[in-house]
Amino acid sequence: MMRNPRLSVVTVSYNTYNCIEKTIQSVINQTYLNVEYLIIDGGSTDGTQEIVGRYSDRIAYFVSERDRGLYDGMNKGIAAATGDYLLFMNADDVFANNDVLAKIAHFIEEHPDADVVYGNSEQVLEYGTYEVKPKVAYINHKMAISHQATFVKLSLLRSHPFDLKYRYAADFEQLSSLYLDGYKFVYIDLLVARVEMTGGTTYNHYVASANELYDIIESRGVDVTRERRLMIMRKRMVRAFKQYLPKCITLPILRFLAKHYKVL
Secondary structure, three states: OOOOOOEEEEEEEOOOOOOHHHHHHHHHOOOOOOEEEEEEEOOOOOOHHHHHHOOHHHOOEEEEOOOOOHHHHHHHHHHHOOOOEEEEOOOOOEEOOOOHHHHHHHHHHHOOOOOEEEEEEEEEEOOEEEEEOOOHHHOOOOOOOOHHHEEEEHHHHHHOOOOOOOOOOHHHHHHHHHHHOOOOEEEEEEEEEEEEOOOOHHHHOHHHHHHHHHHHHHHOOOOOHHHHHHHHHHHHHHHHHHHHOOHHHHHHHHHHHHOOOOOO
């Protein structure tokens, strides 16, 4: 049995002055003590570094330098971390409550053979908030689990870092590859994180990110022509709603659709 597992939490940031403080507080206020917090900043110029500096005594590792984007920063976090398991918490996202890591640590103690521990996430959209329970069996067709609610053994992350040829779907490529390679994914029915879905790299380029995801799936010999066409159509439909319809009409429609398509 693994006793008192060390948990690493990594936040990658770039010009996140307006939102990173709530993420930092969410991490440092956890009741579980064997946690290291790392912040990898891409050379922010908006005052992000000053916010981080206020909490320097609670942050195990901080670097601010130009990088090659989100996944390069995440790889830097993997290289610098020292924990048994690692989770990525984006700037602007938070843990569901202050006891999440204590519950995760206890779960890991009871499941020492788990390579990946994943839980539930709450998606916060402009048209509603929805708790999503992941279905890992679908992971070869979509990002079926949230990386903000997923703890992966550090040794695995180091053997399979994020592939920087992907701009939007490297996390899907990584996690789905680990699953398809037979590593043990263990589910905990726990709300781990609240995830802001109104911004971020993938959200702002959601058609391009969907195409990249389907490119990865097709590279594995799976025909997703119809699935790709339907998903792109849905995403373009949502974009059209937001561009051309008033909010009084758009938001009720999106709330209805979100009950059926949690990824909208």
